[in-house]
Amino acid sequence: MKLSTSLLEKLDPRTKIISFLSVILCMILTPITHIREFGLYFLLILAIGFCSKITPRQILKKVCILIPFVLFIAMFVPFVKEGNVCWSLKISNWKFDITYEGVWTFLNIIVKSTLSVFLLVIASSTTTFPDFLKGLDMLRIPRLLVMLMSFMYRYIFVLIDEAGRLMRARSLRYFGSGYKEQFRVIGYMIGVLFIRTFERAERIFNAMIIRGFSGEVISVKRFRFSYMDILFMAGIIVSLVCIVSGLINKIEYIGVSGAHLWQGL
Amino acid sequence: MARIIKVSNLNYRYPDGTTGLKDVSFEVEEGETMVILGANGTGKSTLFMNLMGILDGDGHIEVMGLLLDKKNVKDVRRGMGMVFQNPDDQLFCPTVIDDVSFGPLNLGLEADQVIEASQKALTMVDLQGYESRTSYHLSFGEKKRAAIATILSMNPKILLLDEPTSGLDPRSISKFINILYTLKSQGKTLLIVTHDLFLTQEIADRVLVFSEEKRPVAIGNYKEILNNYDLLLKNNLVHQHRHRHETVVHEHEHRHGYIHEH
Numbered sequence: 001m002k003l004s005t006s007l008l009e010k011l012d013p014r015t016k017i018i019s020f021l022s023v024i025l026c027m028i029l030t031p032i033t034h035i036r037e038f039g040l041y042f043l044l045i046l047a048i049g050f051c052s053k054i055t056p057r058q059i060l061k062k063v064c065i066l067i068p069f070v071l072f073i074a075m076f077v078p079f080v081k082e083g084n085v086c087w088s089l090k091i092s093n094w095k096f097d098i099t100y101e102g103v104w105t106f107l108n109i110i111v112k113s114t115l116s117v118f119l120l121v122i123a124s125s126t127t128t129f130p131d132f133l134k135g136l137d138m139l140r141i142p143r144l145l146v147m148l149m150s151f152m153y154r155y156i157f158v159l160i161d162e163a164g165r166l167m168r169a170r171s172l173r174y175f176g177s178g179y180k181e182q183f184r185v186i187g188y189m190i191g192v193l194f195i196r197t198f199e200r201a202e203r204i205f206n207a208m209i210i211r212g213f214s215g216e217v218i219s220v221k222r223f224r225f226s227y228m229d230i231l232f233m234a235g236i237i238v239s240l241v242c243i244v245s246g247l248i249n250k251i252e253y254i255g256v257s258g259a260h261l262w263q264g265l
Numbered sequence: 266m267a268r269i270i271k272v273s274n275l276n277y278r279y280p281d282g283t284t285g286l287k288d289v290s291f292e293v294e295e296g297e298t299m300v301i302l303g304a305n306g307t308g309k310s311t312l313f314m315n316l317m318g319i320l321d322g323d324g325h326i327e328v329m330g331l332l333l334d335k336k337n338v339k340d341v342r343r344g345m346g347m348v349f350q351n352p353d354d355q356l357f358c359p360t361v362i363d364d365v366s367f368g369p370l371n372l373g374l375e376a377d378q379v380i381e382a383s384q385k386a387l388t389m390v391d392l393q394g395y396e397s398r399t400s401y402h403l404s405f406g407e408k409k410r411a412a413i414a415t416i417l418s419m420n421p422k423i424l425l426l427d428e429p430t431s432g433l434d435p436r437s438i439s440k441f442i443n444i445l446y447t448l449k450s451q452g453k454t455l456l457i458v459t460h461d462l463f464l465t466q467e468i469a470d471r472v473l474v475f476s477e478e479k480r481p482v483a484i485g486n487y488k489e490i491l492n493n494y495d496l497l498l499k500n501n502l503v504h505q506h507r508h509r510h511e512t513v514v515h516e517h518e519h520r521h522g523y524i525h526e527h
Binding site: 128129130133150151153154155157158200203204206207208209210211212213214218 | 314317319339342343346347349351353354355356357358359360363367368370371372397399400401415416419
């Protein structure tokens with residue numbers, strides 16, 4: 001049981017969805033060459049982080065789990081992208097060229113995704129999934145989509161449990177022989193899991209129509225905007241406007257004098 | 266008492282050709298608790314599915330004076346709720362309160378009425394304070410009680426309960442029986458499918474026994490049926506068991522609450 005809730009936890013999920021989404025959107029649309037803006041975005045995210053009661057350690061831990069995936073995807077980009085070569089790597093007969101464009105694209109992916117992940121981690125640690133769904137619903141995201149997500153959230157663990165039970169039943173009777181045979185067994189297991197899921201879906205649908213479901217999803221609206229929501233949202237929007245408008249000046253400045261600094265752009 | 270359910274000559278065959286129900290006829294009075302006893306696979310759950318209009322068998326079903334057909338099925342479901350055997354099928358929403366309010370919302374109640382009905386239902390099953398809990402994290406007993414709350418919030422006249430006590434520990438069973446008593450005292454009509462003789466003895470007014478031929482073979486007062494050993498034995502509801510008292514080994518039917526001399 002938590003003793004006190006932080007500001008971010010008290011906010012309406014809609015506020016969080018809108019403001020975080022707009023931060024991410026602005027960030028993605030900012031060219032990577034504007035390093036100062038990214039510094040400002042980072043500060044903004046840091047400030048948002050301060051509104052929650054999560055320790056930096058907890059945030060970093062979760063970010064560190066997600067970043068390797070991005071890194072793995074992005075690390076080949078500098079070699080693949082064509083353009084002005086800045087550095088060549090020779091391994092016996094193989095020659096790898098790293099281009100300026102490639103490096104910038106790499107940075108683009110890494111910086112933006114890291115900052116977005118930071119924001120996402122903060123959002124997910126301060127909003128429960130059911131609340132998030134309610135927020136989406138109230139923002140007029142199609143009900144069917146929200147319902148699909150809620151079913152996924154509800155049954156993914158049930159399915160994992162079921163798969164776990166199947167695996168356990170298999171491993172209790174598997175003594176290490178017939179290595180190739182095991183692939184067949186795994187195939188059966190996937191089949192069984194599919195049939196069970198399918199039948200469960202049927203039973204759930206029955207449970208729904210018994211309680212009067214007729215294809216239309218109705219829900220109780222539980223949230224109300226408070227003055228805190230308005231303040232928070234205003235704060236985010238003002239900061240974004242400041243950052244973005246600073247950006248406009250910067251673009252002109254680069255256009256006039258700084259273009260040669262950024263080779264290949 | 267008025268007749269509330271009437272089933273006559275109901276037959277059901279599964280799509281793959283196996284018989285689900287064979288010539289089922291019975292009547293239920295308003296406010297009574299009827300236990301449908303039968304071994305595994307005798308068609309008890311299939312009967313419930315037919316009563317709710319999910320499966321469509323041949324025959325005549327009348328609920329609360331309405332003939333169960335395509336036109337009336339929604340009205341029938343307004344007055345009759347069914348609790349599934351597996352609570353994981355019944356609780357499909359992210360949180361308990363979402364599930365409990367699902368039915369009333371679909372009935373078209375106003376928001377505050379929905380909340381009131383849901384709270385009342387949760388109180389009845391002793392789950393106050395569970396509103397925003399995730400169904401997945403509840404214990405099995407709590408899930409079973411939450412499942413019944415999802416139906417109670419719709420305030421039905423008739424409740425169909427499929428194996429309400431299966432998989433519960435003794436304390437959860439007695440808690441569940443208390444809930445059933447409360448419902449009974451409120452004048453609800455209960456139809457309970459089970460093979461639990463203990464539950465039958467506790468709660469039943471009348472008992473309907475299903476045989477392995479998927480049809481009812483006996484109907485009557487609960488005492489009458491529970492004392493008919495031959496009937497219970499023949500229909501797989503009790504079994505002979507052998508046990509030992511020091512040097513004497515003897516066989517008799519296994520039953521609870523049955524004191525015998527040696």
